[in-house]
Structures are given as structure tokens and as C-alpha cells.
Amino acid sequence: xxxxxxxxxxxxxxxxxxxxxxxxxxxxxxxxxxxxxxxxxxxxxxxxxxxxxxxxxxxxxxxxxxxxxxxxxxxxxxxxxxxxxxxxxxxxxxxxxxxxxxxxxxxxxxxxxxxxxxxxxxxxxx
Amino acid sequence: xxxxxxxxxxxxxxxxxxxxxxxxxxxxxxxxxxxxxxxxxxxxxxxxxxxxxxxxxxxxxxxxxxxxxxxxxxxxxxxxxxxxxxxxxxxxxxxxxxxxxxxxxxxxxxxxxxxxxxxxxxxxxxxxxxxxxxxxxxxxxxxxxxxxx
Numbered sequence: 001x002x003x004x005x006x007x008x009x010x011x012x013x014x015x016x017x018x019x020x021x022x023x024x025x026x027x028x029x030x031x032x033x034x035x036x037x038x039x040x041x042x043x044x045x046x047x048x049x050x051x052x053x054x055x056x057x058x059x060x061x062x063x064x065x066x067x068x069x070x071x072x073x074x075x076x077x078x079x080x081x082x083x084x085x086x087x088x089x090x091x092x093x094x095x096x097x098x099x100x101x102x103x104x105x106x107x108x109x110x111x112x113x114x115x116x117x118x119x120x121x122x123x124x125x126x
Numbered sequence: 127x128x129x130x131x132x133x134x135x136x137x138x139x140x141x142x143x144x145x146x147x148x149x150x151x152x153x154x155x156x157x158x159x160x161x162x163x164x165x166x167x168x169x170x171x172x173x174x175x176x177x178x179x180x181x182x183x184x185x186x187x188x189x190x191x192x193x194x195x196x197x198x199x200x201x202x203x204x205x206x207x208x209x210x211x212x213x214x215x216x217x218x219x220x221x222x223x224x225x226x227x228x229x230x231x232x233x234x235x236x237x238x239x240x241x242x243x244x245x246x247x248x249x250x251x252x253x254x255x256x257x258x259x260x261x262x263x264x265x266x267x268x269x270x271x272x273x274x275x
Binding site (some may be wrong): 023024025026027028029030033036038039040041042043063064065066067069070071072073074075076077102103104105 | 168170171172173174175176177178180181182184186187188189190213220221222223224225226227228229252253254255256258
């Protein structure tokens with residue numbers, strides 16, 4: 001587990017409906033942080049990426065195109081909701097976050113503030 | 127409809143199981159439950175449902191190229207196989223990895239189907255990272271209306 005992120009859980013009265021934390025990959029390069037989250041069954045209009053101060057939360061509802069008369073025989077995915085919250089650090093530019101959802105994988109790109117990006121300082125000849 | 131699909135009878139054991147799963151996710155220790163269950167964390171996760179005319183299998187396999195999925199039925203066992211590329215493939219030493227929870231590489235899961243399905247009438251669709259395989263019940267197993275003369 002990385003010290004960079006913090007998983008917060010909100011107490012819920014109905015424990016069976018507590019959202020599941022999606023599995024994530026997080027990596028950082030010189031320009032910023034990339035986060036990938038597995039959210040199968042979540043379509044674009046059921047996904048919410050929310051930014052509140054330093055808190056970045058991702059939340060999605062699973063929707064299956066299941067026939068109405070279907071009854072379950074076996075369910076490994078029993079909670080139709082994903083949620084996970086991360087704490088951003090100051091050098092990240094929350095205003096320029098880019099989100100992309102494809103085939104149930106959410107990709108978030110959080111760029112670093114311009115001043116936090118590594119720079120090469122030109123040395124001018126005198 | 128999703129609610130009926132995903133809800134299970136709530137019992138003490140179910141709650142225990144979800145606790146185990148929560149713990150398993152935190153500590154990486156798989157805790158097998160039912161006879162068809164694999165250790166927690168199997169990929170893809172699978173839900174199975176039944177309608178009057180078909181058996182529906184949902185495999186939660188996000189981020190996969192649908193054409194690379196291999197779905198086969200042999201002797202009433204449905205097998206779903208494929209591969210998922212690493213998200214950070216080709217990263218160089220400059221890239222710092224903080225979390226690597228998403229399964230990657232080759233996967234394969236099998237589901238035994240009820241005896242009364244027709245393995246020749248199968249449809250598979252991949253949408254939003256969920257593979258849905260519908261297997262029709264054999265004609266004899268489907269509800270029939272009997273005309274009264």
C-alpha cells in the first residue's frame with residue numbers, strides 16, 4: 001500500500017450495501033499521476049468523479065442488461081456499487097484532471113502543477 | 127432487475143463471508159466458500175442467473191479487447207479465457223508504482239452449467255467491461271403452453 005493515497009470508508013447503516021473498493025493501479029511519472037480503476041458494469045452516465053478540496057472520489061453504479069425475470073443462481077459480485085476516495089497532495093493540479101472510461105476501466109490522469117514538474121535549467125554561455 | 131440479480135438471501139453466513147472477503151482484500155488471504163468458489167480474488171468475478179428460457183453468465187472482466195476473449199462450452203462446462211495487458215507496460219525506471227492491485231496477464235475460469243441447456247444456442251456480448259453469455263435452455267426444458275382442444 002502506498003502512503004500517497006488514503007482509503008476512506010463512510011459508515012453505512014446497511015452493511016450489505018456498502019460499496020466495494022475498486023482495484024486500482026497508481027503510478028507516477030514526471031508529468032503527474034495516472035490512476036486506473038476496475039469498474040466493470042459501470043457506464044459513463046453512472047460514473048461520478050468528484051473532487052472536494054483535496055479529496056478525489058470515484059463512484060459508480062453497476063448496471064447489467066439482465067432480463068427482468070432472471071433469478072440469481074450464483075453471485076460473486078453482490079454489491080452493485082464501487083467507491084473509493086483518494087487524498088491528493090498539493091503539487092498535483094486538481095483542476096486539470098482528465099478522466100476516461102473504457103470497457104469498465106476508469107483512467108484518471110492527474111497532472112502536476114507546472115511549478116512542480118521537473119525542469120531542465122538551461123545554462124547559457126557567458 | 128439488478129437488485130434481484132445481485133441480492134442474495136441475507137444470513138449470518140453471508141455476512142461472515144462478506145467480512146472474510148473484506149479481510150481477504152486487505153490481507154491477500156483467499157478464503158474459499160462454496161464448492162464452485164475459487165479463492166477470493168479470482169478474475170474475472172462471475173455471476174450466474176437463470177430465466178425461464180436461458181442461463182445467463184456475467185463475467186466482470188474490465189479492460190479487455192473483446193476479440194481476444196475465448197469463450198468455449200464443452201460437456202456443459204463454460205470456459206472463459208483471455209489475457210489482460212499490464213497497465214504500465216513499457217514503463218521505464220522513471221515511473222514510480224504506488225498501487226498494483228488490478229489483475230493482469232492470462233486468466234481462465236470455468237462454470238459448470240445446468241444439464242438442461244442447449245450448448246448450440248449461445249450468445250456472447252461484451253459491454254462496459256462485462257461479458258454476458260446467454261445459453262438457451264433446451265427446448266424440452268423451456269416452459270410450454272399446451273393447447274387444450
